[in-house]
């Protein structure tokens with residue numbers, strides 16, 4: 014039973030925790046001996062791991078429906094199901110301290126192979142530090158990278174790359190990236206590097222031999238001879254809908270699909286293969302904000318990136334594409350009403366997200382001005398009363414004009430929008446839903462229909478033939 018030997022070390026390392034919490038770490042028993050015996054050579058050389066962060070099943074459905082209304086065809090993700098091209102499972106994403114995970118614990122479960130408490134990245138309660146899977150792959154000789162629409166130091170990409178007890182230690186994570194020198198890291202977070210306590214980390218990294226890029230044009234010129242850090246905005250990248258309608262953003266900031274394509278191009282010729290994580294990070298942020306437009310346009314942008322990954326994998330034939338989400342969020346849905354179809358279609362005419370609209374309110378803004386902006390940005394007619402109640406929320410805000418996102422009336426606006434869009438949310442927090450998981454490419458047929466988050470770690474190692482190390 015070579016398979017048991019392969020995992021022997023992991024079971025040993027789990028030690029007392031494994032004994033105390035026998036159900037938490039998964040049984041790692043999902044690849045049949047028959048497969049290993051007959052098809053041992055059929056390994057995946059590359060992995061593209063795609064996460065639509067905080068994507069409830071209603072988000073996946075509505076993304077598909079909106080793409081159908083826009084193009085007449087379904088989403089790339091659901092078309093893989095329609096065309097029977099993938100295997101599919103649901104995944105139990107619980108963390109070590111809750112059935113409702115956060116991004117850090119979710120990423121750690123896949124990447125360190127153990128459930129940790131919410132907020133931690135690959136470090137367990139008793140201090141056990143787990144080597145994240147991109148480091149395991151880097152040590153095995155593969156190129157590795159991450160692209161995201163949130164700061165590149167954010168929890169999901171960070172969980173693939175580093176270990177730290179706090180997901181919010183952005184500066185520490187940035188410094189770790191500069192030390193590890195992964196091959197392609199792209200997303201937001203320019204200020205986290207440029208205003209680092211150790212000096213301008215972008216300059217320091219350039220001196221260390223990185224290619225540093227901050228615009229789409231510069232990204233296009235990369236040749237792949239050096240490790241790459243791309244940071245295209247100060248913090249998070251703009252929502253896709255806003256990016257498309259703000260010329261200065263559209264010129265500077267690449268889409269998730271463009272980053273995905275470039276990252277694949279930069280790593281695909283490497284003899285020992287590559288591993289790329291692709292995150293639609295603001296699907297989660299939009300769900301927290303009950304921002305229907307932010308949510309669905311970013312889900313559609315994620316879907317475009319799926320198209321890029323599958324196109325490459327279909328031609329390459331040695332690439333396993335994993336498509337999933339780390340948890341549900343706010344459980345949105347399209348709800349029945351006489352006008353539901355027409356209401357839903359109205360989302361295709363919008364120019365800006367609710368986040369953009371509500372962040373742009375100036376203190377003392379008049380009702381008529383606000384009404385005009387809602388009409389211009391989203392096409393909806395709000396009543397005077399609705400505007401008055403919303404604007405009242407701004408009265409206690411500080412004069413600086415820099416509003417704390419969490420104090421803005423997102424939930425209230427989401428409720429008002431329901432009348433116009435027929436889309437409603439179940440809250441503003443993560444949910445415990447089992448998550449959607451699809452696989453395309455070599456090894457995908459070993460996926461069983463129900464797995465635990467931690468199983469995916471061992472699945473990836475085994476399917477690529479990379480030995481486990483702790």
Ligand SMILES: [Zn+2]
Pocket residue numbers: 067116297298301342443
């Ligand atoms: Zn979240």
